[in-house]
Amino acid sequence: MSDKGEVDLTGAKQNTGVWLVKVPKYLAQQWAKATGRGEVGKLRICKNQGKAEVSFTLNEELTTIDTTGQKSSMVRAPREHPFTLQTVGGQTLAVFTENSSGQSDAEAGGSGTGTGPDKIALEGVVVQRAECRPAVSENYMRLKKLQIEELSKPLRFSQQLDKAVTTNYKPVANHTYNLDYEKRKKEEGKRARADKQQVLDMLFSAFEKHQYYNIKDLVDITKQPVIYLKEILRDIGIYNVKGTHKNTWELKPEYRHYQNEEKSD
Amino acid sequence: MFSQVINGTSCSAVMTSLGSSSSSTTEYVVRVPKNTSKKYNIMAFNAGDKVSCSTWTQARMERDMSNRRIYGEEETQEGAAGSEFGKKQREEARRKKYGIVTKEFKVEDQPWILKVNGKAGRRFKGLKKGGVTENASYYIFTQCADGAFEAFPVHSWYNFTPQAKHRTLTAEEAEEEWGRRNKVVNHFSIMLQRRLRGQERGEEDEEEGEKGGKKKKKGGRGGDLRIHDLEDDLEMSSDESDGSNGDDDEAKSKAKKDKGPKGKGKKKKKKGSDLEGFEDSDDGDFEGLEVDYMSDESSSEEEEPEKTKPNKGEDVPKGIDEMSDSEEESEEENKNEEDGKEEEEEEDGKKTPVQVEKKKKKDSSGESDSSEDSDIEGEAASALFMKKRTPPKRGGGRGSAGSSRTGSRPGTPSIDNAATSNTLRAAANKLEQGKRQTTVPSSETPAAKRLKMEPSPQSSSGNGTPQPASGKSTPSSSDVLLTEDAVRRYLIRKPMTTKDLLKKFQTKRTGLSSEQTVNVLAQILKRLNPERKNINDKMHFYLTE
Numbered sequence: 001m002s003d004k005g006e007v008d009l010t011g012a013k014q015n016t017g018v019w020l021v022k023v024p025k026y027l028a029q030q031w032a033k034a035t036g037r038g039e040v041g042k043l044r045i046c047k048n049q050g051k052a053e054v055s056f057t058l059n060e061e062l063t064t065i066d067t068t069g070q071k072s073s074m075v076r077a078p079r080e081h082p083f084t085l086q087t088v089g090g091q092t093l094a095v096f097t098e099n100s101s102g103q104s105d106a107e108a109g110g111s112g113t114g115t116g117p118d119k120i121a122l123e124g125v126v127v128q129r130a131e132c133r134p135a136v137s138e139n140y141m142r143l144k145k146l147q148i149e150e151l152s153k154p155l156r157f158s159q160q161l162d163k164a165v166t167t168n169y170k171p172v173a174n175h176t177y178n179l180d181y182e183k184r185k186k187e188e189g190k191r192a193r194a195d196k197q198q199v200l201d202m203l204f205s206a207f208e209k210h211q212y213y214n215i216k217d218l219v220d221i222t223k224q225p226v227i228y229l230k231e232i233l234r235d236i237g238i239y240n241v242k243g244t245h246k247n248t249w250e251l252k253p254e255y256r257h258y259q260n261e262e263k264s265d
Numbered sequence: 266m267f268s269q270v271i272n273g274t275s276c277s278a279v280m281t282s283l284g285s286s287s288s289s290t291t292e293y294v295v296r297v298p299k300n301t302s303k304k305y306n307i308m309a310f311n312a313g314d315k316v317s318c319s320t321w322t323q324a325r326m327e328r329d330m331s332n333r334r335i336y337g338e339e340e341t342q343e344g345a346a347g348s349e350f351g352k353k354q355r356e357e358a359r360r361k362k363y364g365i366v367t368k369e370f371k372v373e374d375q376p377w378i379l380k381v382n383g384k385a386g387r388r389f390k391g392l393k394k395g396g397v398t399e400n401a402s403y404y405i406f407t408q409c410a411d412g413a414f415e416a417f418p419v420h421s422w423y424n425f426t427p428q429a430k431h432r433t434l435t436a437e438e439a440e441e442e443w444g445r446r447n448k449v450v451n452h453f454s455i456m457l458q459r460r461l462r463g464q465e466r467g468e469e470d471e472e473e474g475e476k477g478g479k480k481k482k483k484g485g486r487g488g489d490l491r492i493h494d495l496e497d498d499l500e501m502s503s504d505e506s507d508g509s510n511g512d513d514d515e516a517k518s519k520a521k522k523d524k525g526p527k528g529k530g531k532k533k534k535k536k537g538s539d540l541e542g543f544e545d546s547d548d549g550d551f552e553g554l555e556v557d558y559m560s561d562e563s564s565s566e567e568e569e570p571e572k573t574k575p576n577k578g579e580d581v582p583k584g585i586d587e588m589s590d591s592e593e594e595s596e597e598e599n600k601n602e603e604d605g606k607e608e609e610e611e612e613d614g615k616k617t618p619v620q621v622e623k624k625k626k627k628d629s630s631g632e633s634d635s636s637e638d639s640d641i642e643g644e645a646a647s648a649l650f651m652k653k654r655t656p657p658k659r660g661g662g663r664g665s666a667g668s669s670r671t672g673s674r675p676g677t678p679s680i681d682n683a684a685t686s687n688t689l690r691a692a693a694n695k696l697e698q699g700k701r702q703t704t705v706p707s708s709e710t711p712a713a714k715r716l717k718m719e720p721s722p723q724s725s726s727g728n729g730t731p732q733p734a735s736g737k738s739t740p741s742s743s744d745v746l747l748t749e750d751a752v753r754r755y756l757i758r759k760p761m762t763t764k765d766l767l768k769k770f771q772t773k774r775t776g777l778s779s780e781q782t783v784n785v786l787a788q789i790l791k792r793l794n795p796e797r798k799n800i801n802d803k804m805h806f807y808l809t810e
Contacts, residue, residue, distance in 0.1 A: 021404045096326075126405075
């Protein structure tokens with residue numbers, strides 16, 4: 001198994017020639033519906049005194065188009081599609097494949113999404129470019145008309161309602177959220193002043209995790225009334241007014257022991 | 266046209282021939298396979314690059330993840346020092362509030378890096394082309410062994426461009442060169458000079474190796490062109506500064522050569538200041554350096570050349586000795602001043618961060634305006650660094666820098682700071698004391714001197730009593746001193762009241778306050794014990810010789 005990143009160059013060495021064909025969207029959609037082994041139609045190549053004419057014929061069963069709407073059975077995809085051939089020009093177009101299944105055998109290995117090692121292989125070089133055009137027919141015109149109609153519908157539209165909407169906001173004496181909130185507050189009760197030493201312990205352990213704290217966060221952590229907490233903080237900490245961490249409390253330098261300093265309370 | 270199609274598993278290519286025309290038609294079945302584990306992509310090369318896949322012996326391709334750090338969250342260190350509680354949530358809330366939407370980093374959309382034929386081969390970068398699959402689908406038709414065609418949809422399209430392996434100018438350098446495009450005749454020397462600059466700075470073998478190789482090629486030309494036209498000088502002298510900026514990045518990361526980066530950093534700062542017009546060009550840098558045309562190039566760049574790379578082959582100017590000297594000199598001062606502040610062993614390490622500081626904050630050039638010596642800049646810069654980026658007041662920075670200097674440069678005009686004191690008296694004091702180093706912050710010295718002034722007359726008058734001959738103490742700056750001798754003279758001449766005497770010794774002229782004057786006068790009169798006479802109902806004193 002080759003390691004990730006290694007490109008398999010067999011296609012390049014064999015100089016496998018491929019065709020790059022531009023196919024209309026509806027046709028691609030029809031091909032996606034192919035059953036069985038995936039046979040979608042026939043390609044006819046006609047060589048007329050040096051000039052080649054290529055045409056593709058869609059299989060019968062694939063001509064039905066699923067449309068959302070009333071005109072389902074009326075519209076059918078055209079069957080004949082002549083190809084317009086073009087040269088590649090000076091450009092070198094190579095085809096490489098990326099495997100994306102996560103297995104690791106030669107055929108299908110690796111993953112494009114990163115779950116396994118990718119297997120990148122060079123399949124070949126483009127020798128011919130072509131455009132698949134539908135042969136103009138009634139069918140095609142109808143199909144196009146349908147498409148245009150669908151596309152011209154605006155994404156958003158206004159619709160008149162029969163009845164006024166009454167289900168959104170009903171007037172309520174007190175919202176449920178508020179009720180819960182008040183209940184929670186009542187349970188908690190007012191914050192009691194714990195022992196100073198305990199509070200200090202809590203603060204130190206908090207400051208071990210982060211250096212800067214907002215006063216609100218500290219109140220949350222320690223569950224102390226704000227004034228009492230501020231008193232304690234004034235002893236052991238400093239309040240940053242400016243700088244990147246503004247309006248935050250941090251421990252005084254002598255109390256810190258991040259990294260190198262060893263002093264602590 | 267007839268065609269017989271045989272469905273099923275067997276071969277499905279049928280040849281039929283038409284009648285008259287010499288044409289042949291073949292029909293093939295087209296299949297679109299369903300098991301789409303492989304994703305087909307297009308690799309497009311430009312026509313001009315002349316890429317032929319058949320010449321590739323070996324290739325490696327992988328995604329270019331260098332954009333990940335832009336899109337991904339930059340993780341500052343978690344926990345402990347420097348972090349805030351709930352910082353992440355706050356940042357996220359803030360971003361949501363302002364509607365800042367950062368694009369996700371999608372691996373699928375990242376460019377490819379393709380390396381062909383190993384290390385010596387070509388490199389390509391493949392950028393995804395958008396909008397390929399929006400309106401029409403591309404399919405790849407391959408012919409299978411059984412003659413049928415298989416069509417695979419193209420997943421994405423990548424445009425591959427070759428990456429230059431030779432050195433290119435950075436954006437700043439390119440702009441510089443663009444400005445000089447009419448003057449520069451010899452374009453080869455542009456890259457040559459740039460390489461030379463890089464050589465002096467870094468000691469990377471590979472760098473040298475590359476340059477060495479290239480230099481051999483172009484060394485001849487470079488040597489030929491040592492005609493030292495003005496244009497060459499022009500381009501070189503400013504080349505370096507800019508080039509150094511660009512090279513700085515590499516040099517910084519590669520070799521933490523203290524001297525080198527510091528020198529470059531200083532130079533960049535100066536150059537930046539030139540551009541911004543904050544300060545005059547530091548003429549002090551170039552003073553005393555004898556340079557010939559050749560050395561001009563290196564003088565500007567090697568303001569503080571590395572001691573480790575004194576030899577640069579033929580291009581080394583004579584002036585390098587002077588330059589080394591000046592460098593040592595200025596480095597000494599820097600050392601000295603930094604001594605006063607922090608440990609010396611950290612100096613080297615500091616110099617690089619100093620340079621980093623300078624690179625990041627060009628305002629340092631603004632800080633050090635109106636200074637004439639390069640070392641002043643260095644002081645300001647290290648002062649900057651010392652104070653951890655809090656912009657020091659100009660006076661304070663220099664004052665402290667000046668205070669810690671231990672006299673390596675006695676004539677340094679940093680006393681200008683002190684000269685801004687407000688009282689004339691203090692200024693006169695300073696003049697008197699000469700250019701002595703002050704060991705206290707300059708703001709205090711005027712006050713100190715003022716204080717010294719006050720007791721001096723008193724003490725002098727005290728001394729005057731036992732030695733009347735030398736009653737007149739050395740006057741510091743005032744015209745009249747309240748001495749016993751002076752009083753005696755007045756009283757001999759004519760009788761005076763106390764009021765008159767006081768008028769004679771005005772506070773403005775003696776430098777004493779009115780209270781002090783009164784006290785001193787009273788003491789003197791007690792000692793003299795003059796005779797009293799009543800004239801016009803006022804008590805007059807007088808003395809008879």
